[in-house]
Every structure is written in structure tokens, then in C-alpha cells.
Amino acid sequence: MRREPLLGASGLGRAVEGRWLWRGVDIDVAAGERLAVTGPSGSGKTLLLRVLAGLDRPDEGEVQLDGTPQGAWSMPQYRAQVAYLPQRPAMVEGSVEANLRRPFELRLHRGRAFPSERAHAALERLGRDDGFLDQSATELSGGEAQLVALLRVLLIEPRLLLLDEPSASLDDAATAALEALVDDWLSEQPDRAVVWTSHRRSQLARVTEREVALTAPPEAASADA
């Protein structure tokens, strides 16, 4: 039985400086699915994830969440469900804990208490003790910042996670911890799904079960935009 897609995109196209970066991209992500977006570097994987997250606009096509076009959603609500984790995530000034708490100061999440226990449990899973919470977030290594950023986004409980090269700056142990964190989150509820990009084929084989390949459209198809 075919499930209703969580996120659907049809005929997506994006031009940069008058040339199509990608065009005619169709993506369906079903609940529970783990999808890989592949393509050579410079093929616009990051831009595609940003378009899916509603942080960038497509030049063609439409993205739907639960069958409702992105344009009909309130964007803050949309983005809290379709969460994008950039390759080099930003930290707000202050401690790691302040960073984890920051989303809960936004109007959208007001009325939700900060899930302190979940945060502690997740940190334990990552092999970090409570002292880690007091560290200055802007002085973390790239890998540690990546883990904090992932945890920060998981705590607001999105339904779809868009991971852009999440383990590019992680060692093997931290990569394993990150994958475990994503797995835990995914198996907690049946209506969740994840999209990955990664340079490492072996990682994609491990964490995803289907792939969408981005290829540049033929040169002749230059954009009018």
C-alpha cells in the first residue's frame, strides 16, 4: 500500500546566473523513509535542501508538506516540522545549554517546556557529561558544534530532518553517535523521515535506503530568468 508522502516536490527547478542548476526534480519522502540526495559537488544539493526547508525559493515547481503547498503554510510552522541542518551550523553566543534552549524562546514554541531530560539523555548517548552544557558554544570544535546543532533541532521534534553533510567534520566515533541519534529519533515516531547528503558513499549506504540523484540539465536548456 502506498503511503501518503510526508513531503512532496514536483518539477522543482532552480537557475543560478541564468543557467539551470537542476530542473524537473521530483521528490517524495514518505513517513519512515530515509532518503539520500546525491550528486557531484557543485550540483546544488545544499540549495535543494534549502528549497525544501523553505529558506530559498525555487524558480519552478512546488513543494508540499502533508499535501499542502509550502506557500499555504505559515513558514515558521512549516520550518519547525521540516528542519534543515546546514553543513556548518551557527551557534548563538552563550553556553551549549543556552543554544539548546534558544528555540524554546521563539513565539512558535512558547508554552512548550524545554525537554531537559531528553537533552541529558541524548548528551549521555553522545558520551558527553553535564559539564559540556556549560561550555561556550562558540568555542566548540566543528564536530562538537555539529552534534549540538543536531540535538538542538531534534529537541523541537520536527517530522522531517534535512541533513546537509552532517558528518563532514566528524571523526568515526562522533559519526556513529550522530547516526545513532538520528536513528533513535526516527524510530520514536512512525511519521518521521530523514533526507541526507554526504560525500561518503559508505555512509549513505548505511543510513539511507533510496536515492535521488541530481544531474545538471543539458547546456541547451538555459534559463530565461
Add this chain to the structure above:
Amino acid sequence: MNDLAYLPIGPWQLALAALLIVVNVALSLGLRLGMERSLLVASVRMTVQLLLIGLVLEWVFALERPLPILAIALLMSALAGISAVQRTKRRFAGVYWDSLVSVLAAAFLVTGFALVGVVRVRPWYEAQYLIPLLGMVLGNVLNGISLALDRFTEGVAQRRAEVELLLGLGASRWEAAHAIVSDALRVGMIPTINAMMVMGIVSLPGMMTGQILAGASPGDAVRYQVVIMFMIAAATALGAFGVVMLAFVRLFDRRHRLRSERLWAVSRAR
């Protein structure tokens, strides 16, 4: 003896005062600062511009109709709006309009209130009051707008990752930009607040000393200065707020996206 309350300055006296620039030129030559040229150009520009505006003002003051006076006021405001943008390092399409609208709204509202409500000039367009009051307000609004605008656009460019982080976590565009907006407004207001803090202690403001030189009693001159400072504070706040809000809606769209591609850097800001 003349019947004026002050001693007029003739052309020879002007020339004598201009000799003071020799101090700057000598310093520049002695220390090889290479500033002689710009010092001379700036001195000539200042003198010529002021002499010209003197002529224009004599002419305007002789008019007793509102339209030409308003036209001059508009022209002054437009120049202020344009110069405010020219001092910023980053631009976006429509930035001149945004600056112009903010200058006009802030300066006209506040000057209008002061002319009609506080000083109660009759008729309200009396050039002797309107032009100098507006001029003082414009000079300060210009500063406030260019500082606030510069800080805001710089903040948007530099703190893009932080803004998009917040947007990605479900922040509205207003929540995501809030830190940058308040930073810009603070920077825009700093000169005015600093000036008010030390006024009368460290600095004797130009308008007040001018009035005293022209024969006004210090008590009267001080009261004018207080009015002017409140006008400047209000107009600067309004102007800075206006331009930052207009820039905000251009750089953050209705879909709560940061449109940093709409921002470009100017290679040489004046």
C-alpha cells in the same frame, strides 16, 4: 556704530579667518600627511557652499509664500536622504527611496510639531524659523539614518548564518532579525544621546552660541536649544526606525526568508 545687535563680518575679515587653515596645511606638510589637497578643496567647498546658501536664504527669507519655502525644505530633505545612503557600505534596490521616505517623514513630522505646537510660529512657514530648525533636524537625522542603515545591512550580511539558524528553527522574520534591528537602532541613536549627555558641560552647541552672538539673551538661547535637542532626538529615532523597518521588509520577505542576494557591497563608500 551700527544698529545691529552684533558686529558684522566683512570680506577682509573672512580672508583673515581663512588664514587659520594655514595651521592645518603646515601640519600636513610637516608630518607628510598628504592632506593639503583635500584640506584646500574642503575649505573652498565649505566657503563657497555657505556663501551661496547665504544668498539663497536671503532670497527665501524675502518670500512670504509657503510653496517656495516648502520646495526648498523638500530639496534639503532630499539631499539629506541621498547623502545618508552614500555613507553606507552595502546597498539594495530601493535604498534611496527608503532613506528619502524616512528622512521626509521624520523631519517633517517633528519640525511641523515644533513649529506649530511648541514655538507657535505665525505663519507656520515663516522661513526664519522653518529653515534653520529643519536644517538642524536634517543634519542629525542624516547621521542617524546612515549609521542605523549601515549597521543593519552589515549585520544582515555578517550574521546571515545566525539569522537562518533562527528561521530554520521556526522563528518569524521579525524574531530572526530582532537582534540586528535593535543593534542598528542603538547605534543610530548613540550620537544623539551622547550629545545630550554632555551638552552645556563639554560642548556649547552651535545654534545656541549663534543666537547669543546675534544678541539673544543666554536664557532664551538655552530654551531654544532644549527644544531643538528634543526635536533632534525624536526625529533621529523616527528616521532610524523608519529606514531600518523599510530595509527589513526588503531584505526579509513575507515567506520569512532572508533575501541576502538582494544586498550588494559598494567598493568605495564615501
